[in-house]
Amino acid sequence: MRIQANYSLKNRNTFHIDVKAHYFVEIEKQSDITTLRSDLKIAALPWMIMGCGSNLLFTHDLDKVVVTCRFKKIKIVKEDADNVWLSVGAGLDWHTFVEHTVDQGYWGLENLALIPGTVGAAPVQNIGAYGAEAEDTITRVQTLNLFNGERREFRHSDCQFGYRQSIFKTEYENSLLVHRVTFRLRKAHAGQPNLYYEPLKEALSDKEKGELTSRDIFDAVVKIRQNRIPDPHIYGNAGSFFKNPIVSEEYFQELVEKHGDIPYHKTLDNQYKIPAAWLIEKAGWKGKRCVNKKAGVSEKHALFLVNYGDAKGEDIVMLSQHIREDIDHKFGIHLECEVIILK
Template sequence: MHIQANHSLKPYNTFNIDVRSQYYIEINKQSDILILRSDLKLASLPWRIIGDGSNILFTDDVEGVTVRCTFDKIKIMKEDDENVWLSVGAGLKWHDLVTYTVNRDWWGLENLALIPGTVGASPVQNIGAYGSEARDTITRVQTLNIYDGQRVEYRNAECKFGYRTSIFKQEFVNKLLVHRVTFRLRKLRFGNANLGYDPLKNALSDFPKESLTPKMVYDAVISIRQSRLPNPERQGNAGSFFKNPIIDKDYFETLLAEYPDIPHHKTLDGNYKIPGAWLIEQTGWKGRSHGKSGVSAKHALVLVNLGGAKGTDIEELYQIVQEDVNHKFGIYLEPEVIIM
């Protein structure tokens, strides 16, 4: 454990925004927190928890202490003929975990391949893609209280998972550090491919469903993501900047009368989810720039750093896009990205 002052956070956010943290500390184990809290100066400052910053927009330097969990061990907790329970350190790269599981023919995480960030972010954000979400496989989340180091474990139902949210993003934001996550995965013969997402289904249509393996789905997901989303290592971005909005039936029918081709998905509670990317495209923002920031030409939900942008540049862009969509459709696009 090493305390670093006035430390650049550029390596820890995929927008590649160059801001600095007053103090930066990497935490590996429970005792690290207890040691840090014994320092009266550090204990008196605000603490903020980050992972790899794949869902964060920094708009200014960070006052206080920024902490990251670096614990990255993988351990099989138990297994039976059909399942395996895997406990994974929060600091492990998410895609590395997915690769580890598909190489062992375990079902559950393959649809979430190539999502940037760490394992610790998966329950916080309830990451999701191509018809799957983290909550589908998470059984337990082990956390450390950053005030006293106390270890607290939450079962799936206690995490209050929702659309790109959880109890760790709401009530316990910057209070609980995710340290370990346990996943229940299915062995090859006892699981099957989740092909609810049409482009993924089409990509694998030449193969009988019963012949598919997790690795085949994983490869198809990677191909789709690479064709549709900009690589954050080449062009700074945080993936989908906005959530797909959900509107009620009456308002959906009002919009449908004016826009008969509006894409939509009916939710279980009778509301309608509208693709945010389509709404942005209709305002003409796809592929357009605003100073050193812009809307990706590949996917309209993705805002990008065109080179040298500040966090405030991207913040200004998202607010303009938000306003234009609201003016045209009467729909408020809620950011998925955390603004700091």
């Protein structure tokens, strides 16, 4: 366990917002929590769970105990002829883990390459991209109670997974620290490519579907993301800032009549999911910057709000509010933030 006071979080969040935490604590095992709770100063403050800050926007210093998980081990807990179950420490970098599974020839996570964050954040946010979501492979989530250190295990059906949602983000927010996650993946001979996302399918059109490996998918996803998405190491961002809105079939038809063809994905309950990036670009926000030029909408992808220099969290919040108001005015659609804003 490691405890640091008055700790700068600038290099711990992908927006690179310079704020400080009263205490920053790296936890590796169950007993660390009970040890921390015995310190009256630390126990008296509110506690907050954080991975690598890839889905957070800070607007002020935190008079809190910020807790992160350092446990990073990978182990096979079960396997059969076609499948393997991996138990993974929540502190491991997500992309590093995905590349490890591809190196082993496993199928299941290759579409989720290059998503910033930790393994522990995957079930919390139910991360997703290119036709896949974390919940597709997660079987169990092991947590530690931040009040008493008790272990609790959740089966897939207990997690209440939804679109960028889970029980760890709602009912148990900042009370249960994800410690380990178990994934069921397919072995090389038993898996098949997920080419649901059309640009990915096009990128691999020179190969027969039966010839593709998980490495082929992984490499294609990495290339697409690098071409389309701003690198957070260069321009601070937290990935997709808004969720893709879902509208009724009736309202979708009204929008088409007014605005022409609109890209969409039809859901199982006959609703229409519209890309938020399309709405933002259509409204003229792509590449725009705030008055102070420190924050703006990426020129590469309209769904990414970017810190171009020394932007404060408030600059990015203000930009997001202007975008939401404009989309509401022009399309009658309310954009919901995917990024968590700490006001």
